Amino acid sequence: MLVKVFGSAVFGVEATTITVEVNIDKGIGYHLVGLPDNAIKESSYRIAAALKNNGYSLPGKKITINMAPADLRKEGSAYDLTLAVGILVASGQIKSEETDRYIIMGELSLDGGLQPIKGALPIAIKAKEEGFKGFFLPKQNAKEAAIVSDLDVYGIENVQEIIDFFEGNGTLEPTIFNTREAFNRALHFPEFDFSDVKGQESIKRCMEIAAAGGHNIILIGPPGSGKTMLAKRLPSILPPMTIREAxxxxxxxxxxxxxxxxxxxxQRPFRSPHHTISNVALVGGGSYPQPGEISMAHNGVLFLDELPEFKRDVLEVMRQPLEDREVTISRAKFTITYPSSFMLVASMNPSPGGYFNDPDAPVSSSPNExxxxxxxxxxxxLDRIDIHIEVTPVPFEKLSDERRSENSHDIRERVTRAREIQSLRFAENQTVNYNAQMNTKQIREYCKLDEQSLQLLKKAMERLNLSARAYDRILKVSRTIADLDSSENVLSNHIAEAIQYRSLDRESWLG
Known part of the structure; x- marks a missing residue:
């Protein structure tokens, strides 16, 4: 008897429906074809034990299973449940004509229990697109799949539950997940708050500007000055994620x-990889490609602490994703693209010893070092980092001050208002959402300067020895400062503040 059941494979962040054809005929043998990997080839042992321990059996006949499309490589153990149900229906142990209306995925334990799978959400999205009635998967993954509306999602703990469902003996109920209620409930409870930070008012202002315009930022300062503490609180002032971003x-x-x-x-993701990370772990890839840290930080913050300690080749592979906001991983037979639109926040000491031009410092470094x-x-x-800011140690008077600083909620309201202005500005452009993404043409259009501002910028570049690459960055940041002030035009005071945030472009920075 020939039957068809359906599973799904995930490539990148998209799913592809896999048709599992099970044919049982006279003879002996178990033949699995369609480019399965070793984990799928070993499934026969898990399926046999799981069925036996639940009162069913693997038929002693010739079982031929084809996983179509046959030229697409299938990976992982999540097809165990798909194959098991196909075998039970083909052998007549399940009598149902409904099995081909569902996507079925799950890894079987030897007792018939189910282990969680990866990629449940993209699989559920694809199932809805292709008109499937429902989706059976392990209970641990049911909530993420239930985000998709108009699809019956059944979270199950044991193979017996799905057998009972198709036999009409069970009372399995679909998982309900109220997306909007859960989304709104978690908006105003950040784990870290800017009110915890003593002093550093100028740095907080700088972080607010970075959040408002989506600008990459680097913090330069000695140990203990609060760089990591500030970076960890940046997600708390970013605008709430939209449903689409979530x-x-x-x-x-x-x-x-x-x-x-x-x-x-x-909550927006905050990723902070260790400086020993490899370039594959950072940008994604591997023999079976997986998203890297820059994709895990999509719509959030990637924090690189002690930036110079990262291997140079690891940092260099970030250059293209920072520009394109996506990373493409190419192999001989396929190409996968992962989104990677993140804010880069980096921190570093100004010298190997950690202190800069401080005669009282415990460790000093020469200019050459x-x-x-x-x-x-x-x-x-550095050209892709808009804001460079020096962080100085907090004096004792500020540390011992009992008054609470401004909280993240109030800062986030100002940031959100500035982002709304930018959303209206770039409403007709699908590739640009905030100021940091502006190209040269858009900078010229939206960052027009009056004569006073132009002369100020010219004088600053000459006197402070600012490099040419700082010009566009200053204009982008000044546009964001103007948005925070609800100003239609970029004024001289906005330019003056933006100039302060290019420390590493000054040729005299090393003293």
Missing amino acids: LETTKIHSVAGKLKETGLMH MQRYLSKISGPL
Whole structure:
């Protein structure tokens, strides 16, 4: 008897429906074809044990299973349940004509229990697009799949539950997940708040500007000055994610298997990889490509602490994703694209010893040592970082002050208003959402300067020895400052503030 059941394969962040054809005929043998990997080839042992321990059996006949399309490589153990149901229907142990209306995925334990799978959300989205009635998967993944409306999502714990469902004996209910309610409930409870930070008012202002315009930022300061503390609080002042952004972000984390029963992601991601990370782990890839840290930070923040300690080749592979906001991984037989629109926040000491031009410092470094240390970061990478700011240690008077600083909620309201202005400005452009993404043509259009501002910028570039690459960055940042002030035009005071945020472009910075 020949039957068809359906599973799904995930490539990048998109799913492809897999048709599993099971044919049982006279003879002996178990033949699995259609480019399965070793994990799928081993499934026969798990399926046999799981069925036997639940009162069913693997028929002692010739079983031929084809996974179509046959030229597409299938990976992982998530097809166990698909194959098991196909075998049970083909052998007459399940009598149902409904099995081909559902996507069925799950890894079987030997007792028939189910282990979680990766990519449940993109699979559910594809199932809805192709008109399937429902989706059977492990209970641990049910919430993320239930985000998709108009699709019956059944989270099950044991193979017996799906057998009972198709036999008409079970009372299995679809999982309900109220996306909007869960999304709104989690908006105003950031784990870290700017009110915890003592002093550093100028740096907080700088972080607010970076958040408002989506600008990449680098913090330069000695140990203990608060660089990491400030960076960790940046997501709390970013505008709340839209439903579309939340779905995009959830889909990537679903593919990577990092959701852990949370359903829809509510908070913007904050990723902070160690400086020993490899370039594949950072941008994604591998023999079976997976999203890297820059994709896991999509719509959020990627924090690189002690930037010069990262290997130079690791930093260089970020240059293209920073510009294009996506990363493309090419192999001989396929190409995968992962989105990677993130804010880069980096921190570094100004010298190997950690202190800069401080005669009382416990460790001092010569100008040559400092130059060698800073040269680990290439010019093209710095060219993609809009804001450079020096962070100084907080004096005792500020640390001991009992008054609470401005909280993240109030800062975020100003940031959100500035982002709304930018959304209206770029409403007709699908590739630009905020000021940091502007190209040269848009900078010329939206950052027009009056004569006073133009002369100020010219004088600053000459006196402070600012490099030519700083010109566009200053204009972008000044446009964001103007948006925070609700100013239609970029004024001289906006230019003056933006000029302060290009420390590493000054030729005299090393003293």
